Amino acid sequence: MSLDFQQKRAKGQPAVLAERIYQTLKNDIFDFRLMPGDRFTESEIAERMAVSRTPVRQALFWLEREGYVEVFYRSGWQIKPFDFAWFEELYELRIVLECEAIRRLCLLPAATCAARLAELCQQWTAQPLPEPGAITSALDEQFHMTLVAAAGNGEMARIHAELTEKIRIIRRLDFTREDRVAATYREHAAILQAVLQQQTAEAQRLLTEHIAVSKAEVRKITLHMLQQARHPLTS
Structure with missing residues (x-):
């Protein structure tokens, strides 16, 4: 994994929660439970995982930096289509x-x-x-x-x-x-x-x-x- 988990852990519980969401979403992408082109909002992910939007947003920003998702600021997020x-x-x-x-x-x-x-x-x-x-x-x-x-x-x-x-x-x-x-x-x-x-x-x-x-x-x-x-x- 490209992000330093120990560094994130040192920042406290919210970062650990974001790490869990990040790993869950990444596994969903890898196993095609989230398909290329699928769109969703932070609220939908937060409701599904019973968390607030803040750690969801952080997890999505990490996935965006790694090239797995892209953000549409007026309409939520999308799993990047396969290229x-x-x-x-x-x-x-x-x-x-x-x-x-x-x-x-x-x-x-x-x-x-x-x-x-x-x-x-x-x-x-x-x-x-x-x-x-x-x-x-x-x-x-x-x-x-x-x-x-x-x-x-x-x-x-x-x-x-x-x-x-x-x-x-x-x-x-x-x-x-x-x-x-x-x-x-x-x-x-x-x-x-x-x-x-x-x-x-x-x-x-x-x-x-x-x-x-x-x-x-x-x-x-x-x-x-x-x-x-x-x-x-x-x-």
Whole structure:
């Protein structure tokens, strides 16, 4: 999560209440209980959650800053419609950042590179594989964020973390099937092996293909889930 929960907690109970509302609404968006394009008012959310409008407004401002909702000052709020062109651009930026991280890692002394990636190597060669779901999605995010952070550029890592937050709403859908979990483990292990062997071009190729396949999968799954949510009896 991009917002510092501990900092918000220190501000008192209203902020904690806003955090709960924020998480509830975000889960509703992620699970398509709140659909892209849905409109609502602060009063409707406040009534539903039995709270005042103040923490609801704060939660919505956090979601707006992260790109999940938009405000219409005369008519309330709206869940932002899905913009696959925008997601395409974010995935392209992700590839650029991660390929650059790989280039920098491959330039390091072999022992230094191995030390920085030791935890990832251990984690992504472990057996048995985890079950599909949120845990695997979080582990995948951690893999890619750690790979970028290991390159040693703090600003690159920060931008990548913000990017990760923005694509989470669709990216997590890639881990709802066992075959995709198994493929992710194989592909991560191959990327790590190429980096450790300082095979820059091969590691970048593997990473680019890995992200491209994931992007295609999540687009297909997202479209299916949107169709299913809108027309549950015909899906």
